[in-house]
């Protein structure tokens with residue numbers, strides 16, 4: 225099986241032009257088939273503020289009303305995605321920007337309304353991702369760069385968390401490739417003290433995860449990120465690493481960051 229690297233870049237890097245540029249240079253140098261997933265939640269929140277669109281999150285998911293789905297489509301699929309594509313092209317990486325609607329690459333369902341109405345938020349239909357279509361892009365030498373917008377097949381765009389998209393794409397591709405999933409962000413990994421890069425936990429398994437969560441050492445966005453990491457490992461993804469965007473090469477080589485393991 226060929227190897228495939230699926231890399232998600234965190235929102236604090238996307239929000240920092242210099243850090244994003246430097247990450248993209250390293251990304252362009254990664255050899256072999258690769259897929260980049262980005263979000264841009266911070267940028268959308270800032271642009272939303274300037275347009276009078278308030279951002280509200282419940283359990284790390286943005287409440288996405290009609291104005292907000294337009295906002296995030298413009299920001300993720302437009303501004304951020306196209307800036308990333310142009311930079312990667314300048315680095316001789318033949319990037320192609322996609323959302324889940326393009327080529328029907330990521331079908332989703334609008335999240336059903338229960339206690340919370342999330343609005344136009346999409347839950348990925350995992351079994352409907354066509355790995356062969358993704359693979360055709362890779363085989364033609366393209367590097368897909370994915371904005372976290374999905375669709376319901378009836379003309380409605382949906383907003384889906386970018387960590388989840390990375391997990392779903394990695395999972396779907398693991399039938400065809402030996403997939404490594406890298407969650408890169410502004411910190412050195414999963415930390416014992418979330419404010420101290422010197423406290424990287426080199427390995428996390430399900431039981432240490434539960435302990436660290438119960439002790440309050442893992443919180444906020446790191447909880448869904450780790451849930452996604454374990455979900456990927458449990459569905460055929462070979463390797464999952466969480467770590468610093470500035471250390472992309474070492475993360476890929478397993479020399480830096482936190483490795484997620486099943487045992």
Ligand SMILES: Nc1ncnc2c1ncn2[C@@H]1O[C@H](COP(=O)(O)OP(=O)(O)O)[C@@H](O)[C@H]1O
Nearest residue numbers: 234235236409413414415418441442443445446
């Ligand atoms: N133990 C931990 N180690 C590192 N970060 C943690 C930890 N617990 C919570 N966090 C928080 O999780 C955040 C990452 O989640 P999130 O913002 O969703 O990711 P991303 O930047 O990839 O979009 C970090 O910025 C940090 O504030």
Ligand SMILES: CC(=O)N[C@@H](CCC(=O)OP(=O)(O)O)C(=O)O
Nearest residue numbers: 235263264265285286384385386
């Ligand atoms: C439904 C939902 O919450 N979608 C996310 C998609 C962007 C994202 O995940 O961006 P980061 O990687 O920068 O956090 C949002 O709008 O914030």
